[in-house]
Amino acid sequence: MRIAIDGMGGDNAPSAIVEGCVMALKEFNDVEIVITGPEDLLTSEFSKYDYDKSRVAILNATEVISTNEHPVMALRKKKDSSLNKALKLVKDKECDAVISSGSTGAFLAGCTLVIGRIKGIERPALSPIMPGMKGPFVVVDAGANVDCKPQYLKQFAIMGKVYYENVINVPNPTVALVNIGAEEEKGNELTKETYKLLKNSNLNFVGNIEPRDITDGNVNVVVCDGFVGNTVLKMYEGVASNLLGTIKTALLSSLVTKIGALFIMPVIKTLKNKFDYKEYGGAPFLGVDGICIKAHGSSDARAFKNAIKQSRIFYLNDTLSKLKIELENNTDDEK
Amino acid sequence: MRIAIDGMGGDNAPSAIVEGCVMALKEFNDVEIVITGPEDLLTSEFSKYDYDKSRVAILNATEVISTNEHPVMALRKKKDSSLNKALKLVKDKECDAVISSGSTGAFLAGCTLVIGRIKGIERPALSPIMPGMKGPFVVVDAGANVDCKPQYLKQFAIMGKVYYENVINVPNPTVALVNIGAEEEKGNELTKETYKLLKNSNLNFVGNIEPRDITDGNVNVVVCDGFVGNTVLKMYEGVASNLLGTIKTALLSSLVTKIGALFIMPVIKTLKNKFDYKEYGGAPFLGVDGICIKAHGSSDARAFKNAIKQSRIFYLNDTLSKLKIELENNTDDEK
Incomplete structure (x- = not known):
């Protein structure tokens, strides 16, 4: 599976995020990563580690959305933010999941606006x-x-x-x-x-x-x-x-x-x-029509690695399809 | 000061309550107690202790309101409950405070219905x-x-x-x-x-x-x-x-x-x-036009004694009058 990572979210970005990605690459052979953020900075962080370079791509993003900004306004204004670019990778089906430890509000708004909700779900x-x-x-x-x-x-x-x-x-x-x-x-x-x-x-x-x-x-x-x-x-x-x-x-x-x-x-x-x-690393926004995992803002490398692990279980179990089936089954019993 | 005690409220009634009363009588010379509940039962509990009998009165009450009952209905139906009788002592100015470790809902409803709210307070x-x-x-x-x-x-x-x-x-x-x-x-x-x-x-x-x-x-x-x-x-x-x-x-x-x-x-x-x-024993229902302290349902003797201590501080500081003055001062700034 291929995972989009917002390289600039949270208190310990990008160092803990990059280290967490390297840990995940070693633990899971089937994981590829596309990480968004300033290319130079991310390249320099990754250069600290020994890892399988064929499984990592860096997508340049020049802007960062902070937790103090108005979520929707920030998303609209900062088109070139690491979050926007990571979300778009899932929207365009280039990635199977997106993970961010940045602003909860901006990530949630982005999931809804960029990726969209599962049909019938009113609120993720x-x-x-x-x-x-x-x-x-x-x-x-x-x-x-x-x-x-x-x-x-x-x-x-x-x-x-x-x-x-x-x-x-x-x-x-x-x-x-x-x-x-x-x-x-x-x-x-x-x-x-x-x-x-x-x-x-x-x-x-x-x-x-x-x-x-x-x-x-x-x-x-x-x-x-x-x-x-x-x-x-x-x-x-x-x-x-x-x-x-x-x-x-x-x-x-x-x-x-x-x-x-x-x-x-x-x-x-x-x-x-x-x-x-x-241990559980992150929390999904359930109800979004994609795998979107919010990692804790203060995630260290291990927590971020576990967020990646979580998105992998979500993906391998095909949880999203099962969610859609269960929602359809439960719509019937209200009529 | 004279304190009305619901002798039959909570998980450990009446033994922990009676023991708490005896502890309070020893610690505070200025406290008198009127306790409500089945007279025989309470008399027998008190007989286990050595205390100043001139400062304790037992007011017979044959019924008990449980936490499973509908608060308002139980209050109306069980006129001879230990809670109703304790509340009435404050209403009739025979006591300066009331304490119960029984049903929160019934005690709150009773405070509002029997004693009443401070003028201008919408919800205690x-x-x-x-x-x-x-x-x-x-x-x-x-x-x-x-x-x-x-x-x-x-x-x-x-x-x-x-x-x-x-x-x-x-x-x-x-x-x-x-x-x-x-x-x-x-x-x-x-x-x-x-x-x-x-x-x-x-x-x-x-x-x-x-x-x-x-x-x-x-x-x-x-x-x-x-x-x-x-x-x-x-x-x-x-x-x-x-x-x-x-x-x-x-x-x-x-x-x-x-x-x-x-x-x-x-x-x-x-x-x-x-x-x-x-340590703090109980919580007052602020906004009631009287001193009403809810003790924890699982209060032991020390916790109940501390609830009595709390009602005493409330009384000695004349907190109720100060509350009324502060509320009046704060009504003005809205106009």
Whole structure:
């Protein structure tokens, strides 16, 4: 497969991105890369590594879209941006997937405007896989759509189901609606209406899930509007990072605790593995008619390599076609 | 001061509640308690302790409202419930505050129906104080109102400010709006409109706060609708409890890690203190024309004692009068 990489997105571009690409080229023989950005800069970055040059092409792009810019305006103005050029490669079928760790808003807008949505999908959704205690879970939507209608959330649920099924390889995954109470009648207008739609769908719907229980990982697909989903995601990151930071500071606070730290290395490793966001690398915009993976803005080389890995699983499983079939099957049961 | 206690609310009623009352009676000489519930049961619980009997009255109540019941219906039907009777004590000015660890919905409905709102307040808000890295913060609203208007959120901000100022003793506390982006134009319709109201108020408004940064504790008053606020609260609890649980399990997993655990006792204590929800005991329903403290449903005796402590600070600082004055001052600047 051939993957379009926005070489200039995110905090660590282009160095971490280039290194991640080199890692991916070594791990996956079937991957080719077209990376966009200033040719000189990217050539110089790649020259640091030993890799199969026949599988990498650099497409010159002179402009960069920053996270502070208005997404749609920036996309229209900066025609020669690394993001625009990467998106166009998928639109023109020259690449099978596109990955960017740049502005979420600009990437989402670009996916919709340049590549387009799957027929019948009203809003694409950002769908990260997160580590849970008993297994990973996917949050749909984690921030693409802040004001939602029940019908959007139903589509999020269907897309999340197919994605989880194919990427995590769990058939008929459980689906729950994020709500601030377990009972059907709890919540706001959006969740009450969405509950009815999900209950009457052919999904493996297990009811409401309270935010307290999400990270247990007992439910596979967690559905909510983008405002709530982003809150779930960012609270998870914030609390975990503050807690682990507190532990680290406290462990280094005295000789005694430093000695203790040596004894509990397995504990620290367990924690690190359980709460490692970088393992899944990136989150797809489900609902776009192409494979579009948003890598975290602060991705390091390994996280970026894992985003490439993810796009590869998405591609090899033909998840996009399966998504379209599932959406068609679920349109029928509403009539 | 005299405090009405719902003796039958929450998971550990009445034993933890009675024990918490006895602890409070010992700690605070100026506190008297009227506790509601089945007289025999409460008398028998109190008989386990040595305490100043002249400061405790038991008011017989034969019914209990559970968390599974419809709040308003249960209140109307169960006139002789421990909650109804406790609320009536404040309504009739026989008590200065009411505390319950029972159903949040029934308690909120009861506060509004039996005691009533402060003039001008459209929706009372649940306002817990949470431990942050650099200091505590208050979330308004944490779950009382799931569908909100910008004007409600402005009132939440004003009430949160006065509460934080008086209970944590920080003058002119910082106020921020929970949003999924830092910039003014980010967010959903509710946050965009609310941002404008807060910017033009006389509050110490510092802009949007992303969920990732809430637990840092750099901002004192965190404003949001009740759905988002409850998500913030419950994600905090869920992630912290899962992380600490993982650490505990891993520490007990081998002899080596058990030895390590002995060395790092100070680390464990630091963690325990930093993330101790029970320290603040309960959350007031700000906006009710009385002191109404919701204690956590799973409160143990110490948490319940701290809820009593909190109602006492609220009362001694005359927070309710200050709240009314601040609300009047802030009505003017809208005209």
